[in-house]
Amino acid sequence: MARPATLEKSTPLTMRFNWQILLMSLLLLVVAFLVLTPLSLMVFNSFQLTRPGAPVVYGLDGWRKAFSSPGILDAMVNTFTLAITRQVIALVIGIFIAWLLARTDIPMKGTLELFFWLSFFLPALPLTMGWILLLDPKYGLLNQWLLNLGLFKEPPFNIYSFWGIVWVHLSATIGIKVMLLTPAFRNLDAALEESSRIVGASALGTLVRIVIPIMMPAILITTILGLIRSLEAFEIELILGVPIGLHVYSTKIHELVTWEPPQFPPAMALSALFLFLLLLLVALQRFYTGRKIYTTVTGRGFNVRPTPLGRWRYPAVVLALLLALGITLIPTVLLVMGTFMKLFGFFNIPDPWTLDNWRQALSDPVLLRSLWNTIAIGIGAGIV
DSSP states (O other): OHHHHHHHHHHHHHHHHHHHHHHHHHHHHHHHHHHHHHHHHHHHHTTBOSOTTSOOOBOSHHHHHHHHSTTHHHHHHHHHHHHHHHHHHHHHHHHHHHHHHHHBOOSOHHHHHHHHHHHHHSOHHHHHHHHHHHHOTTTOHHHHHHHHTTSOSSOSOOSSSHHHHHHHHHHHHHHHHHHHHHHHHHTSOHHHHHHHHHTTOOHHHHIIIIIHHHTHHHHHHHHHHHHHHHHTOOHHHHHHTGGGTOOOHHHHHHHHHHSSSOOHHHHHHHHHHHHHHHHHHHHHHHHHHHHOOOOOOOSSOOOOOOBOOGGGHHHHHHHHHHHHHHHHHHHHHHHHHHHTBSSTTOOSSSSOBOSHHHHHHHTOHHHHHHHHHHHHHHHHHHHO
């Protein structure tokens, strides 16, 4: 009689275990469908030489045209140069800001962290328009002000340049670095920093010699994720780079698609190659996080005491506040100003301000419908 009882008790556990396997299998199938289907179609269509709707003809001409099209090598070089440049700059600034917010005794930590979070969520296109209003070489406010002061004979800043693209990207890039690194820095035991200060190291020396080496796994993962995001960039490069002939990989694909007639096979070939590269970086990130296990052995309780900055406390918070306001408030205010202008960017015309832009926008049914579609798609994608 004991054996049947044992079987009866084990059956529900087996059923629950089987349901878990079934649900996980369904989830993996859905994820595989969402990832592999567009990738497979992209690779498949890169070998199709005819336009959509025409009889299917396969060949390698799409791949040949992709790598023989003018400027493709320059676009690849520009892509990686821009991505690496802004990642290096943002990484140095992001580590410093994350350390200030998580490991020091500066005031206004919550407010500063909120501003850096907001910088990440600011849309790229409106942010770019705000910086254009300030740094355009012809009518930018900052350039005009410096010229009127007689400090320069020519506009010193040009948003339509390599460094202009880097500058606009830094807003979101620094924001995501601070978002990801600050929680990791908070989990560091302050006893390690105290030991460093006991032997005479300064706060900055402790950051360089103790904090950064310990936080290197989190820093490397953040760098790889940021590099992936940088390689995917499109809108800012399209607005600021294409007018001066500075193409990146994504704008070259856009150029091929918008040609007449559209060059779909080479565009698909470039897209497939680019997607494989991004997947390789994702696999590298997963491999690194999967094989690295770090354990801190200590006989003391966890210590979260912040590092005192002494006389540098208020200069540090002023520096962080200026940076936070510079990448969030300044472009936002300029963008709002531009919405009230009769002619965008021209402040020297008679009576440059108007409300007609808002009246026209709020009464446009297409715009309101587009706004609703955007909200619906965003909420739906977030729920799914």
